[in-house]
Amino acid sequence: MTSRESDATPSTDDSVRAELGALRDSIDNIDAAVVHMLAERFKCTQRVGRLKADHQLPPADPAREARQIARLRELAHDAKLDPAFAEKLLNFIIAEVIRHHEQIASDSLPPDEPPGAGVR
Numbered sequence: 797m798t799s800r801e802s803d804a805t806p807s808t809d810d811s812v813r814a815e816l817g818a819l820r821d822s823i824d825n826i827d828a829a830v831v832h833m834l835a836e837r838f839k840c841t842q843r844v845g846r847l848k849a850d851h852q853l854p855p856a857d858p859a860r861e862a863r864q865i866a867r868l869r870e871l872a873h874d875a876k877l878d879p880a881f882a883e884k885l886l887n888f889i890i891a892e893v894i895r896h897h898e899q900i901a902s903d904s905l906p907p908d909e910p911p912g913a914g915v916r
């Protein structure tokens with residue numbers, strides 16, 4: 797056994813390791829892009845949450861969500877991505893957004909009056 801063979805497992809030669817490394821570099825770049833895109837999306841949705849709270853609009857908009865899901869399923873299908881997975885992912889993100897909107901709305905409520913306030 798040569799010294800080069802000794803530090804590789806029997807089925808992973810240098811070219812396999814190089815290909816795995818290159819693919820993982822691309823995966824890491826894609827994951828970084830996903831994080832940056834999600835951060836931008838949440839910046840927008842936080843502003844929507846503020847707008848809704850300021851104008852007493854409800855945190856969730858199920859009709860808008862239905863349109864988004866139908867659109868995303870179609871895009872996923874065309875991109876050969878499982879539409880059910882795309883729908884689950886969007887629902888997961890939207891649930892977090894709605895949680896933020898509920899928090900913004902409740903933080904915007906006037907503080908509770910102390911017990912007995914207003915009673916004479």
Ligand SMILES: C=C(O[C@@H]1C=C(C(=O)O)C=C[C@H]1O)C(=O)O
Pocket residue numbers: 841844855856857858860861864889890893894897
């Ligand atoms: C961002 C909004 O609020 C909620 C979150 C949505 C989203 O994350 O895309 C879509 C609809 C709403 O339930 C909105 O109304 O546009």
